[in-house]
Amino acid sequence: MAEITAALVKELRDRTGAGMMDCKKALVENGGDIEASIDWLRTKGLAAAAKKAGRVAAEGLVGVATDGTRGAVVEINSETDFVAKNDQFQAFVRDVTKVALDGGITDIDALAAAAYPTGGTVAEALTQNIATIGENQSLRRSAVVTVESGVVSGYVHNAAAAGMGKIGVLIALESTAGADVLEPLAKQIAMHVAAANPLALNGDDLDADMVARERAIAEEKAAESGKPAEIVAKMVDGAIAKFRKENALLSQLFVMDGKTPVAEVIAAAGKDVGATITLKQFVRFQLGDGIEKEESDFAAEVAKVAGA
Structure with a gap:
């Protein structure tokens, strides 16, 4: 079994926002595997935002x-x-x-x-x-x-x-x-994308492995509810539908008004000028998205250099 070090616990805490003891328990349960521990924490409702993937270094x-x-x-x-x-x-x-x-x-x-x-x-x-x-x-x-x-x-x-x-x-x-x-409309959509960080254009375009991972988490959460199988199945389908809607650009709510799906904003703009806009x-x-920062303990480095 992998050694559960303080550094490993800290990394998991930084990536999930969960408590130290919960992070340690997650790592113990999952043999020190960070990604599996993140999923474990999320199924228990203990992890923070799903998209928080660690500190960006680059x-x-x-x-x-x-x-x-x-x-x-x-x-x-x-x-x-x-x-x-x-x-x-x-x-x-x-x-x-x-x-x-x-x-x-x-x-x-x-x-x-x-x-x-x-x-x-x-x-x-x-x-x-x-x-x-x-x-x-x-x-x-x-x-x-x-x-x-x-x-x-x-x-x-x-x-x-x-x-x-x-x-x-x-x-x-x-x-x-x-x-x-088109230019002002595109600028507003670009600002939305910068803020909302959609993962795909349409829900069907989302990465299959990512959706499968979300489904596995949803299934485990739903199973813990103790409800009948048919209700559990509906809960899982509902969770995946929500995930697709919230992470696909065209179905996201436009940040400029917080209530209109982006697809409807584009359709309305096209209707106003009598032209289809796609x-x-x-x-x-x-910048640096997906690149992990190598953190160091400055005090420990100084002590090491000084021969402490």
Whole structure:
């Protein structure tokens, strides 16, 4: 059986918000497996928000660039937040985002090999950046969105400079309506996406493994109610329907009014101008999303260096 260390208990507590003793019990019950312990705590109603996935460590910037019916978003990481304020780093993020946009590049290896505006490749410019700034940096991910007619609009939250910040969103609206109608609508939807963090466009598009995991948790919770099997089945179906509704963009309640589903907001905008408006795609990059921070005990490090 895995050793249940204080560090392991702390990590579980940081990720779930549950009490220390509950975290320790969860780890004991699940052989020290963090993910299984999170599920165990949630089935007991002891874990906090389902989406809390630990502290994000990576610094840097998310860059966003659009050009009518095309848009690109790129994440470039650095070791510290200080680099994100560096003019040279910001210029690099801006240039690389434009390279991704112009070339329609989503593959990171292809982006690294692409020509950089001032000469050489993106990878060579990155190496020069690292040498000049004195801190490690990396290309993490890139996405490009296009529509045949309509607009692709971008939004940056917590902007450090024009077109770059902590969260970058692209919204693709397919329509024959004019940009004067589509641009403000897309901006509002992009702000919604930045705030609400939908996991898919439609409920049916949600990751199958994620839905299966939610169903397993719902089944265990429902089973503990002691109700008849047919009632338990309805409880589980209801929980999954709620999960799909709350995590799919089109069925989420629009943050601007808190009561209208996003799909209805788009339909109403189309009706007003006599044109069909379709939300074709969205992309949301949050800086460092999914990268765990390596925490250290500074006092312990000092003591170790001092030979204590």
